[in-house]
Amino acid sequence: MSRIQPILSIQHLKDLQASLKEKRDPDLIRITLCTGPGCEATGANDVAEAFRKQIGERNLGDQVEFKCTGCHGFCAMAPVVTVEPPGYCYGGVRPGDVKEILERTILRGELIEELVYKDPETGETVPLEADIPFYKHQHRIILAENRQVDPTSLEDFLTIGGYNALAHTLQSQTPENMIDIIKRSGLQGRGGAGFPAGVKWERAHEQPDEPKYIVCNADEGDPGAFMDRCLLEGNPHRVIEGMCIGAFAIGARQGFVYVRHEYPIAVKRITQAVEDVQSAGLLGDGILGTDFVFDLKVVQGAGAFVCGEESALIASLEGHRGEPRQRPPYPVESGYKGKPTIINNVETWANVPHIINNGPEWFASIGSEGSKGTKIFSLVGKVRNTGLVEVPMGATIRSIVYDIGGGVPNGKEFRAIQTGGPAGGCLPAELIDLTIDFEALQHAGTIMGSGGLIVMDESTCMVDVAHYFTRFLEFESCGKCYSCRKGTQRMRELLDDICEGRGTMGHLDLLEELGHAVNTASMCGLGQNAANPVLSTLRYFREEYEAHIKGLRCPAGVCKALIRYEIIAELCDGCTACAKVCPAEAIEGEKDHPHTINADACIKCGTCVDVCAKDAVIVVSGGGQ
Amino acid sequence: MAPSNASSASTVEESTMPETDLSAVNDILEQHEYDQTELIAILLNVQDALGFLPPPALTHISEQLSVPLTEIYGIATFYTQFRLTPPGRHKFTVCTGTACHVRGAVQVVEEFERRLCICSGETTPDLEYGLETVNCVGACAIGPLVIVDDEYHGEMTTMKVPILLRRLERARAEVSE
Ligand SMILES: Cc1cc2nc3c(=O)[nH]c(=O)nc-3n(C[C@H](O)[C@H](O)[C@H](O)COP(=O)(O)O)c2cc1C
Ligand code: FES
Numbered sequence: 001m002s003r004i005q006p007i008l009s010i011q012h013l014k015d016l017q018a019s020l021k022e023k024r025d026p027d028l029i030r031i032t033l034c035t036g037p038g039c040e041a042t043g044a045n046d047v048a049e050a051f052r053k054q055i056g057e058r059n060l061g062d063q064v065e066f067k068c069t070g071c072h073g074f075c076a077m078a079p080v081v082t083v084e085p086p087g088y089c090y091g092g093v094r095p096g097d098v099k100e101i102l103e104r105t106i107l108r109g110e111l112i113e114e115l116v117y118k119d120p121e122t123g124e125t126v127p128l129e130a131d132i133p134f135y136k137h138q139h140r141i142i143l144a145e146n147r148q149v150d151p152t153s154l155e156d157f158l159t160i161g162g163y164n165a166l167a168h169t170l171q172s173q174t175p176e177n178m179i180d181i182i183k184r185s186g187l188q189g190r191g192g193a194g195f196p197a198g199v200k201w202e203r204a205h206e207q208p209d210e211p212k213y214i215v216c217n218a219d220e221g222d223p224g225a226f227m228d229r230c231l232l233e234g235n236p237h238r239v240i241e242g243m244c245i246g247a248f249a250i251g252a253r254q255g256f257v258y259v260r261h262e263y264p265i266a267v268k269r270i271t272q273a274v275e276d277v278q279s280a281g282l283l284g285d286g287i288l289g290t291d292f293v294f295d296l297k298v299v300q301g302a303g304a305f306v307c308g309e310e311s312a313l314i315a316s317l318e319g320h321r322g323e324p325r326q327r328p329p330y331p332v333e334s335g336y337k338g339k340p341t342i343i344n345n346v347e348t349w350a351n352v353p354h355i356i357n358n359g360p361e362w363f364a365s366i367g368s369e370g371s372k373g374t375k376i377f378s379l380v381g382k383v384r385n386t387g388l389v390e391v392p393m394g395a396t397i398r399s400i401v402y403d404i405g406g407g408v409p410n411g412k413e414f415r416a417i418q419t420g421g422p423a424g425g426c427l428p429a430e431l432i433d434l435t436i437d438f439e440a441l442q443h444a445g446t447i448m449g450s451g452g453l454i455v456m457d458e459s460t461c462m463v464d465v466a467h468y469f470t471r472f473l474e475f476e477s478c479g480k481c482y483s484c485r486k487g488t489q490r491m492r493e494l495l496d497d498i499c500e501g502r503g504t505m506g507h508l509d510l511l512e513e514l515g516h517a518v519n520t521a522s523m524c525g526l527g528q529n530a531a532n533p534v535l536s537t538l539r540y541f542r543e544e545y546e547a548h549i550k551g552l553r554c555p556a557g558v559c560k561a562l563i564r565y566e567i568i569a570e571l572c573d574g575c576t577a578c579a580k581v582c583p584a585e586a587i588e589g590e591k592d593h594p595h596t597i598n599a600d601a602c603i604k605c606g607t608c609v610d611v612c613a614k615d616a617v618i619v620v621s622g623g624g625q
Numbered sequence: 626m627a628p629s630n631a632s633s634a635s636t637v638e639e640s641t642m643p644e645t646d647l648s649a650v651n652d653i654l655e656q657h658e659y660d661q662t663e664l665i666a667i668l669l670n671v672q673d674a675l676g677f678l679p680p681p682a683l684t685h686i687s688e689q690l691s692v693p694l695t696e697i698y699g700i701a702t703f704y705t706q707f708r709l710t711p712p713g714r715h716k717f718t719v720c721t722g723t724a725c726h727v728r729g730a731v732q733v734v735e736e737f738e739r740r741l742c743i744c745s746g747e748t749t750p751d752l753e754y755g756l757e758t759v760n761c762v763g764a765c766a767i768g769p770l771v772i773v774d775d776e777y778h779g780e781m782t783t784m785k786v787p788i789l790l791r792r793l794e795r796a797r798a799e800v801s802e
Pocket of ligand 2: 721722724726760764765
């Protein structure tokens with residue numbers, strides 16, 4: 001990719017954008033391949049290779065424009081390719097399909113039915129991306145751009161009007177104006193707590209102390225969420241542009257992007273984007289010919305959930321262990337190196353340029369009464385259409401899980417949805433019409449968090465989920481507060497007992513009491529929410545705890561001590577597949593005759609269930625030892 | 626308190642520790658201009674270069690940066706990405722994030738543990754394979770996820786574990802032929 005020469009003024013930027021737009025041939029057919037995490041893991045890089053090679057070999061360069069972009073969102077169809085016009089969306093594309101796409105769709109304008117989304121109920125094909133229910137029911141503002149730009153190309157970003165919001169800010173706004181615009185838009189932080197961004201900026205702006213710093217929180221510690229990863233990988237310049245505007249508003253000269261080490265591609269993309277913008281003169285001294293000075297540095301985390309918490313993040317930025325500290329003073333007063341610092345989430349920053357471009361009233365017109373704009377969720381777990389979805393604040397769980405997500409697969413029942421990450425909570429199916437915004441979720445006993453939505457069906461054990469999160473938090477607790485360090489451990493031990501059939505009803509009272517104590521007595525957001533998984537499951541799924549305790553049963557068939565495996569003789573055709581793979585040699589039977597499982601030897605690894613072609617192996621709740 | 630991979634038991638004997646190349650460490654310190662606030666980045670780079678954080682390297686960094694060795698160990702054991710023992714030549718990383726967990730990541734980890742005869746966080750005694758878990762790598766939509774060296778494998782089941790192992794074994798056999 002050619003490096004862009006330094007852009008010396010706002011007029012220069014406009015001219016460059018105009019000439020880039022002009023260079024773009026509107027008659028080209030645009031083939032776009034998603035190379036987001038889901039598509040990459042299913043072979044998108046080989047598909048890209050095949051496209052490049054065959055477009056070259058067939059001399060199609062003057063007819064098509066081929067582009068690899070960040071995540072389009074529809075991971076369930078990975079790898080995804082779109083062809084525009086007419087806007088076809090092909091899924092599950094293999095390198096072997098590339099020839100056909102070029103020959104049939106590009107050269108002859110035909111649709112390839114086999115690659116198109118099919119309605120799981122009616123079997124009807126839906127050729128156009130815009131008509132697929134997964135996309136149709138979303139309101140994509142930020143994510144929509146992921147499909148338009150090659151994230152490694154600053155030119156591409158400029159072509160869609162990139163850095164216009166920054167130019168406008170530098171040309172005709174004052175810091176006070178900018179803060180007012182963000183306040184009027186109602187933008188709330190997307191990283192968890194939903195603190196009004198404009199208010200945070202205003203406080204930082206008012207601080208007399210210098211220098212000031214700004215930080216982009218891309219630690220995304222919520223296991224099961226990947227929105228921030230996909231924004232950094234798919235459209236890093238939007239985040240940079242947002243940060244430049246924030247820096248102008250509060251008067252910061254230095255910014256940091258704190259990215260977790262587990263996201264190597266995100267690190268690479270944002271680092272390259274920063275370098276490109278530095279050499280184009282959009283970061284550094286005298287940006288766009290004004291006297292605005294701002295630079296950015298990319299810093300990597302090293303795998304600690306608590307480093308997403310702002311005071312711990314600052315400690316980590318300074319090169320220390322990521323331990324949170326007492327607030328106040330808040331980072332806006334005393335942050336990085338004791339100086340005023342604002343920290344906002346990746347998605348918060350990505351919203352800022354859109355607010356400047358379209359106006360605060362536009363932003364405030366989207367969403368619910370108390371929460372404005374859109375929110376990106378990572379919709380995962382037991383749902384058909386897994387992926388990234390962007391909806392207006394205030395959308396219902398039903399619309400996300402059913403209209404967009406296509407419901408629960410394999411004929412199972414929707415059971416619960418987990419929001420807010422490890423410190424969030426589980427909502428039961430009865431609350432399916434709950435609207436998702438900051439207040440409504442809080443009221444229901446969970447939190448918005450950064451946007452992970454994990455769908456659970458009847459085969460998900462809610463006690464196991466509570467155990468899973470509590471163990472996670474025990475591990476991730478930094479150990480500073482006794483209530484958090486010891487409290488998460490004791491809660492986990494009580495849950496061990498329940499999952500292993502040693503629980504009593506007294507365990508539940510103790511869990512509740514302990515949970516409230518942990519949440520009340522801990523210092524940072526980790527400890528203050530550490531009991532949420534336990535408390536919310538106790539509130540909504542108490543009968544499941546009781547089944548474990550009184551009935552020694554795990555109704556979902558997950559907790560090993562409370563289940564056993566059985567083979568249904570009528571279904572078993574004696575193929576011996578299970579007996580061959582069983583690591584405990586617990587399966588007996590003659591070939592072509594029904595097999596049986598020796599319960600004493602069975603280690604309940606589940607391999608026989610995976611291997612059985614007849615679905616003859618079942619999990620029976622109860623009767624374990 | 627967060628026990629990390631770094632502090633967990635390993636089946637590797639001290640005697641199998643390779644000799645430490647301090648010149649690579651010096652280059653990295655140079656790049657970071659001996660800046661104490663860059664300590665985490667320095668440790669990450671050293672680990673990238675050497676595969677793990679050998680004790681002599683940590684002592685050297687402590688001396689060069691004038692940061693107490695206890696603090697360096699504090700950092701190296703606080704963050705889960707650091708390891709103090711040599712990694713295997715091949716690494717299996719099983720995601721045990723929430724999305725992967727509800728789709729059966731536990732079974733996948735256990736299958737690896739059984740097949741490799743090590744616990745997660747450990748390396749096989751011949752230093753061939755290492756097994757680690759990670760809390761989400763952002764490919765949740767296609768979980769359970771396993772990363773073999775740098776390659777992602779989605780929708781893992783216990784059945785696919787021996788296939789992945791066999792593929793590496795075959796490659797190993799070819800190399801040694
Ligand atoms: C334990 C813990 C983990 C957190 N992890 C993240 C995270 O991964 N990403 C994030 O943006 N915010 C995270 N937060 C919230 C941050 O502390 C902070 O509120 C946020 O980054 C502010 O940005 P916002 O106002 O734009 O949301 C976490 C908070 C806590 C208590
Ligand atoms: S939970 Fe496994 S990749 Fe996110």
